[in-house]
Amino acid sequence: MPELGKYAAEVLTAYGASIVLMTVLVLASIRAARKARKELEAAEARRDDR
Amino acid sequence: MIALLTRDLKLATRAGGGFGLGLAFFLIVVILVPFSVGPESGLLSDIAPGVLWLGALLACLLSLDRILALDWEDGTLDLVATSPLPLEGVVTIKALAHWLTTGLPMVIAAPLFGLLLNLPQPGYFWLVLSLAIGTPALSVVGTFGAALTVGLKRGGLLLSLLVLPLYVPTLIFGAELARRGADGQATTTPLLMLAGITFGVIALLPFASALVLRVNLR
Amino acid sequence: MASIWEYANPVKFSKTASAVLPWVTVLAAVTLATGLVWGFFFTPDDFRQGSTVKIIYIHVPAAMMAINIWAMMLVTSLIWLIRRHHVSVLAAKGAASVGVVMTLIALITGAVWGQPMWGTWWVWDPRLTSFLILFLFYLGYLALWEAIDDPDTAADLTSVLCIVGSVFAILSRYAVNFWNQGLHQGASVMRAGAVTGTDTEEKVSNVFFYPLLLCMIGFVLLFVALVFLRTRTEIHKRRTSALLARERLS
Incomplete structure (x- = not known):
């Protein structure tokens, strides 16, 4: 850890909040992508069965 | 077009048409402000121009979904759209009718409400002028918002969210003009900017409103 | 060189996106991690601001992305309205969610x-106010979708909202500038003099600049990866609903 001095709380809050927000965004995107792909594959499989 | 305008005005002024609702809301805001910030007359006269502008803007926002929603529900809008009248003209008339029923009464009533808030003497002229120039922009922008959300079941909240940031420039310059007028400062820049925004909006936004209305009627 | 409009074909776009996505993702992760670690661990403190300068490595790139994403949405919205390419408007939709998070990050870190x-915590400074307004625009845009x-x-x-909103966003920027002069320093990162070191006033020195540049590139790459991913998601969703509609008919 670098020496953050008296502003440690602020710097860590800023980094923490940003990283959390970005992680949420990335995970949400990946999850939506997986779900969309699965549903599409299911729909395509049903079409091919017929 | 004149027929459409008179029809809209008649509908609005009839009982239950919502005429006066905006004005009443404006009055409520103005009356409640002294209760919430305290009766000190110096403070009130400082914030009077801003409060009056804010009241006018909120009252305007309140009445926006009436511009097109009723005509949408009873199918009038489809009829008007198939008539030879250009849709750009229709939305302009709608905005004009909205301004005549909400904006204009507020402009006329504003000096009276200014008295309640202890508005400084030189401020009255500038307050009325800024509202007279600024409120048409509020009506036109509001019509655009109403055209965007007309097909939605509960578009009221969304309409407010969409229109809110679009109102910011008008509010800033309008309130600034009224404030500077009340303080006796130079008023040329905000006056020109406010007038510029209003005229620009009146000239261009009806095309966007007509475009989205056409999409919604598809 | 193939025409750029070929990528307007959703299938072609999906294929390209799938091919490019892993590379962009890895590249984004590497640049972003390097930039942030460099900035966080290996840069000195500013003599006036102490360790808070380290926030710059997130704050400035996020703010830059917040504005540029809206500009990108403006372009793709125009392409949709003029040429009716579905991929274009879906990219705008995918970008908006990234934009709203970037604006939020810029506001919070600020x-x-x-x-x-x-x-x-908050002053009604022109830049802060403009970002708040931009945040409202993003929210309105997503809510309308x-x-x-x-x-x-x-x-x-x-x-249409995006285009009209852009005009009003620029208007608001001027209005807000006029309304309050503010505490924020002017643009100090991308000013030519500041980078070459010829102007001494409020420049960001090179010690801070290189990791910052890396972070900016990292944010851009992250954005590109997310837009590819989200656009492909939207395309998949569209195709699913089309297939479902056909199932119901038959």
């Missing part, structure tokens, strides 16, 4: 930074 430096069922209607309406 507030956390402003607290020790200016002694307040969510509210409308028919995808083409939603695409048309949000595109």
Whole structure:
């Protein structure tokens, strides 16, 4: 850890909040992508069965 | 077009048409402000121009979904759209009718409400002028918002969210003009900017409103 | 060189996106991690601002992305309205969610930074105010997408909103500047003199600049990866609903 001095709380809050927000965004995107792909594959499989 | 305008005005002024609702809301805001910030007359006269502008803007926002929603529900809008009248003209008339029923009464009533808030003497002229120039922009922008959300079941909240940031420039310059007028400062820049925004909006936004209305009627 | 419009074909776009996505993702992760670690661990403190300068490595790139993403949405919305390419408008939709998060990050880090430096979380400074307005624009845009069922209607309406909103966003920027002069320093990163070191006033020195540049590139790459991913997601969703509609008919 670098020496953050008296502003440690602020710097860590800023980094923490940003990283959390970005992680949420990335995970949400990946999850939506997986779900969309699965549903599409299911729909395509049903079409091919017929 | 004149027929459409008179029809809209008649509908609005009839009982239950919502005429006066905006004005009443404006009055409520103005009356409640002294209760919430305290009766000190110096403070009130400082914030009077801003409060009056804010009241006018909120009252305007309140009445926006009436511009097109009723005509949408009873199918009038489809009829008007198939008539030879250009849709750009229709939305302009709608905005004009909205301004005549909400904006204009507020402009006329504003000096009276200014008295309640202890508005400084030189401020009255500038307050009325800024509202007279600024409120048409509020009506036109509001019509655009109403055209965007007309097909939605509960578009009221969304309409407010969409229109809110679009109102910011008008509010800033309008309130600034009224404030500077009340303080006796130079008023040329905000006056020109406010007038510029209003005229620009009146000239261009009806095309966007007509475009989205056409999409919604598809 | 193939025409760029070929990528307007959803299938072609999906294929390219799938091929490119892993590379961009890895590249984004590497640049972003390097930039942030470099900035966080290996840069000195500013003699006036102490360790709070480290916030710059997130704050500035996020703010830059917040504005540029809206500009990108403006372009793709125009392309949709003029040439009716579905991929274009879906990219705008995918970008908006990234944009709203970037704006939020810029606002939060700005507030956390402003607290020790200016002694307040929030001031009605022109830049802060503009970002708040931009945040409202993003929210309105996304809310409109969510509210409308028919995808083409939603695409048309949000595109028009994006274009009208852009005009008003610029107007607001000037209005807000006029309204309050503010505490924020002027643009100090991308000013030519500041980079070459010829102007001495409020420049960001090279010690801070290189990791910052890396972070900016990292944010851009992250954005590109997310837009590819989200656009492909939207394309998949569209195709699923088309298939479902056909199932119901048959």
